[in-house]
Amino acid sequence: MSAPVVIKVAGASKRFIIRKEKSLKERVVNFGRSNQHKDDFWALRDIDLEIRSGSTVGLIGPNGSGKSTLLKLIGGILQPTSGTVEHRGRLAALLELGAGFHPDLTGRENVYLNASILGLSTKQTNQHFDAIVNFSGIEPFIDTQVKFYSSGMYVRLAFAVAVHVDPDVLLVDEVLAVGDEPFQRKCMDRIREFQSEGRTIIVVTHALDQVADLCDRAIVLENGVIQVDGDPMEALRHLRADFQTMRQDEIDRDRATAAAAVAAVAGVQAGDATLAALPAPALIAGGRVVRVTLTSADGQPTNSITSGDDMAVTIEVEVDGTVRDGVIGLGIDSSMGQTVYGTNTKMMGLKLPAITGGTAFTFRLPSVRLNEGAYSVIGALAREGGVEMHRFQPGTPLSVRADRHSVGFLDVHTELIHTERVEPGDSAPDALVLTADPTRSL
């Protein structure tokens, strides 16, 4: 049986009108010309979306892409300008922790108030009250006014209330885990429990690793339009590539601005020597990583290795003019974009010679013990001060074969040693060393 649709968004658009005036006087004075005094923009355009029960969906995208607006439409807090938004079952929106907390009331009173705002009856709250306080871990302060709470205690209590509501669909905006690390772990455990209970979770977040970790579906929004909808890995790849382009654009723009400023100051003739002496040289000279190639131990170009093999990474760079303080970086990312390994010549304590024109650098990586999976190898060119000039992304693909006895990124040849418990006076028994069964894999 396929899971029922719990959220259905059909052709929904949302237009915001930004008025520059607010008071009656301004409105009267500008009456009739009011169109000049308002801007409108479309936060969302023709969104079609169906979310089935039991799935965890991540809404991701750059700032201002309409993620939170979409979440508010789903939650009924905003109404679409056109189109429809429908839901099924009980919906709880966690857009801001402690939204209904009143500073003058005690923790206890606020629990009841907040639970009621989230749709719990007083009877249900009575049932859950001990669990809520327990979860929050702030029993001694429950009868203190919340204005005296530390910010950590405040969010703990708010989160505790929120996760004890019994929603079919939970909408979350950036508040998946709060407080210190042990409490965050507790939050995440609770979220996973929600998942295993078949609740639907829709989360807006910038923590992309969390999306990869939690979600079974991800939606990339950009400028109010759905770009990618599907597998989180694919969505993350798309978004990261976009972020990289945005970043590169910004670097190029800064460089162009700086170059223009320098040119204006230095007049018509501006040789390399003049440029290097000027205050903002870091931004002026351009540079690129043109290629990253992988070679296996026998010197052949390759894209796949077996765990434990040697590998060499050649990074070819090209600079305009001369870069005297260049730094070359190397990184291995997982397919979800997490950094598995990274280093650069500065960390290695090396000083590069001045780079002019095109040059190649080769890193040798002996016995790469990576676990089975797809990775990408990234090269970057930066300057001593940390200004990155270019990053070669998404990078050169690398697939690694391993014996699949473990999960994670590292391939460690683990052994199990079985020893009988030694009672005092016994002679030491023989230890039994067990290695992984080579014929079996995960």
Place this chain on the structure above:
Amino acid sequence: MTDLREQRAIRLATLPLVPSGPRSGFIRGTAASARGVWQYRELLGLLVRRELKSRYKDSVLGFVWSLIRPLALLVVYVVAIGQFLGAARGVSAIPEFAIYVYSGLTVWQLFSEILGAGTSSIVSNGGLVKKIYLPREVFPLAVIGSALFNFIIQLLILLAATFISGSPPSPGRLLWAVGGTALVLVWAAAFAFALSAINVYLRDVAYIVEIILMFGFWLSPVVYQWSQVQNSIGGGFLESAFLANPVTLAVLSFHRGFWVAGSDPLKYPQPTGLGEHMLVSVLVGLLALWLAQRLFARLQSNFAQEL
């Protein structure tokens, strides 16, 4: 665990898809709004409690302050208007002036508190409106709830005062006060709905309401007598306009209810057909309340983005 998943899926499959947010439509929308508020009635109670608790929190006297304020006003009016201006002295003296003023003041305070606090209720709860979907009607309604609480306490004081002064009202008279209260509630609620919604878009409304309330106080016969108005405007259109004011009707009905000393209609004339006037006013008020609620429902779809 998979059991839970499947159970939930099966249960959800039986539920209908419902639109998120408030429903539109004139008649159906009203029913939906009423249902929404009913679902959140417990929250309403908690919000009223929150208003009351947080108002005088950390003050030593606590909510006694809400009694001191009207009593202080009473002293001012009794001394300044009753003695200095002579409303309680001389030939046209109002007997038991304190009771007279306090009965009018009680019902006026109910109206002005609902209007004043109600108008800003959505804006001051902006944090909630922006973050969580609730039937937003609960905010003006919570104001009405807390105003009613204060009203009842004042009413008890008023009743006690009538006993002390030796002329307690008969239960039959109190029916007038019940009618007056209903009248004020209907109209104040209508205004609170409409104004709280408009105030989100136009913050000036809150200040306009302050001024209107000032006028409103002197436009209703709280500190003067109906007969004095009658003498100066003398019938006709102005008189009916004066009587069309629902607060005036409510104040008059409270006088009938509690001001036993002034029950001689020859000495202290009352407008004819007060009951009929009130009935009509309640009916019109109900219509206004409905329209105000529809206006509220229409405007509330953009509350979250305007706040």
